[in-house]
Amino acid sequence: MCGILGLLLHDASVDAAPEISEGLSLLQHRGQDACGIVTCGPKGRFFQCKANGMVRDVFDEKAIAKLIGGMGVGHVRYPTAGSSDHAEAQPFYVNSPYGIVFAHNGNLIDGASLLHSMDATAHRHINTSSDSELLLNLFANNLQQTGKFRINEDDIFTAIGGLMKQCTGAYACVAMLAGFGIIAFRDPNGIRPVGMASRSISSGRDYLFASESIVADALGFSEWEDVKPGEAVIITRSGVSKKRVAEHATFAPDIFEFVYFARPDSVLDGISVYRSRMAMGDALAVEVEKVLKERNIAVDVVIPVPDTSRVAALNLAQKLNLPYREGFIKNRYVGRTFIMPGQQMRRRNVRRKLNAMALEFSGKNVLLVDDSIVRGTTSEEIIQMAKDVGAKMVIVASCAPPIRHSNVYGIDMPSRAELVAYGRNTEEIAEAIGADLVVFQTLPDLIASVRQFNPSISTFDCSVFTGEYVTGGVSEEYLRQLESLRADNVRNKVTVDSQGGSHESEVGRGNGFRNGENVVASSGPINGADDTVGLHNTWNVS
Template identity: 40%
Template sequence: MLAEIKGLNEECGVFGVWGHPDAAQLTYYGLHSLQHRGQEGTGIVVSDGKTLKGVKGEGLVTEIFTSDAMKELTGTAAIGHVRYATAGGGGYENVQPLLFHSQSGSLALAHNGNLVNANSLKHQLETQGSIFQTSSDTEVLAHLIRRSGFAHMNDRVKNALSMLKGAYAYLIMTETELMVALDPHGLRPLSLGCLGDAYVVASETCAFDVVGAEYIRDIMPGELLIINEKGLTSERFAVSSTKAICMMEYVYFSRPDSNIQGINVHTARKNMGKRLAVEAPIDADVVTGVPDSSISAAIGYAEAAGIPYEMGLIKNKYVGRTFIQPSQALREQGVKMKLSAVRGVVEGKRVVMVDDSIVRGTTSRRIVTLLKEAGATEVHVVISSPPIKNPCFYGIDTATREELIASDKSVEDIRELIGADSLTFLSLDGMVKALGQDGNGGFCLGCFTGNYPTEIYPDTLQYYYQRG
């Protein structure tokens, strides 16, 4: 669906390069390919082997990294970040990578995810004298590294990482090395690639394709990968727990051309659509998907059901970020500006509208209305995931529990509210099996089931359930 309207947003994406003369330029292109993961801020920090220097700002990659800005970023190593603000909120100071300077050297951090024990760690660190410059949970790691008593940087980083709870894919850069870390559950995606003799790291493999890099492997849960002039070194900072990659990466967040944990995202979504056709057979004339993330599932549904797939909805790609607004009134206006129904396709037709999820229901109601105003005689809504009933604590903005329409309403209640002729959600089992897995298949399903792979700390619960 439309992330900036419907209120389902990924926190960020990260990209890193080591050992390339055009490191900043590669990072620019890598971040551009990850722009869907965050549009509120972006930054790049480069190393020339002696110093770290950064450029960052609030806005899109193309807005912040002008030709003049790129001239400032010279070096053979770089890390970059695109951000959607969840924990810590917005503001220039929270835009990453965060860059710290001290007499003993510099440190830059880029983080995808959310720490569920950030507040308790901050309180502990502040009582010990730390002064935080941002409200981002990312900064916690810098203080933990700095306060670690170990002599070597690798040991300091491992010790600091072992204190973190939650979801994190970290890029950590000093003047002389790049370190890559993934939480013990592997909640966020992170992959390693190469470009000639250079190494690249990215949240999604689509970034490798853009810069011409070759995929090597995924970063392992609990792994600290060190890249420097000696090459690659893999160490462990935690015993790998039960793998729990976020299911919403497949359902909604990642680009269709990315491979997450060896599974192609487009293929996964198409299989979800096929499963839906089996679970929700509908007598209809045409199938359409909500652009862009639901198109793959809609194609799968149409193929399995034997109903023609048509572009019944068109997305206006030229509406700017003015419409990324928090109020419901502006969300509804935003939907109208972002989407148009194609009358020539849907008029007089029974339409199956495929979407990836329903969060608040605002967008679904407006899209159903658009289709009926364009002449659709029936609109049957099918969703390629189960109802989202619980908040995500790991870096996805699924609002508070009260704002999740499925948290206290039945499927029939939701159907009435959005004005659909029928409403069907894909079953949990069907979603997992669409990815070729049985059981939970090594996925985090917390937003669907309420069962989370980590302990959730009381102060975090209080925030997400404060109005629920």
């Protein structure tokens, strides 16, 4: 899961980087491994800074000051394909044709065959294992087929339409063409989110693309509009062009965005994340009440697992007429454990992240409400913490059904063996995580909780619960390959510069990185682009 952002200011003399950095900080929950910004300044010259680390650490005042230009693209990343190597920090860049910068959220299923095609047919070098770089080169190659010195909107729409025919998977993308404008597009099923907004200024309008509407709200943009499935949007200082460039497909946004990933103050595809989580709590209360009556169990207090489940837990407590208490105090300087690499790191950081207050647990039958149970690492540690401070009985209620299948669309839970619900029934799950009882939301109730706020969406991607993949093309062989790539024992072998330090770029083939070297461009220009689209760019080592 990643966060993407594109910004075009009407006044080209005003630098976009400060607002892009602020916007990325609002998307930090979507990725904490790496972040990057590339801006486009005078004469189409690109300036970039990207590195491993959090937005606040990478983009200090000095770094932002070097990012010149009135339009730019930003990205926050946690890897679901490829490695945690900071050479894979985004946005990516190719100099041919025209100079293109690219940021991507999602995952391709057919990456291996596409990679072969790029090598054998297009003769384009893909320098990393990231499918984001692969997407960029597909787009670039399609543009190159025009053979034009200068391209127009129709050429771009045609190139993106061709890309959507070539690719299978989930992707929301933001791109920037040197001296031209910014572009966003979304996969034909609309699995991953991206939207746009505008802001009126005295001389015209500024435009924004972002993964979530919260960025628009915080930066003073209005008229938020989701990019439609299979749609491409091009924004230049002359205006906005939109076109559906893909054949009709089932619109199926990922329901896990509403369960866990998105901020509660965002609106995705016309659905308030906050309201959907309230509805999840109401529906879960009915299921919890039924199970507790069957077992003849009385609950003394409802306690949320911070932070995502708070909204649902409060509604559940109100519906069941039970006391709601904050039993865990959270250290806000520890990242989201679910997206941390390695079981050992996740386990260790749970206790760094949360502290249980004995006052709320001692001698009580406690109902813990969580958004979901994925690997079970967090749940197991939290339950033990509750028992350590005197809880008599710990019951866990999950706002999501059991997660038993790999996610192939950009969420980091690919290995079925790592999922605590895989191959286990509810009683076995409870035993595995040390709970006295586990109650799961039913899938129909979860879907209804979200869909009621936009009935026009008939289908959601629920593949982690059902194993049914809306794009098709997900074979058992592919799942095994994905699991081998992303298993914890593989990821832990990757050496990562955890301090997020920048390094100067070196000229390689394709996108400026040498194979096998951990190099990432420091704040500085990528030189050579003219202010008209059409001049091939080269890297400039600052």
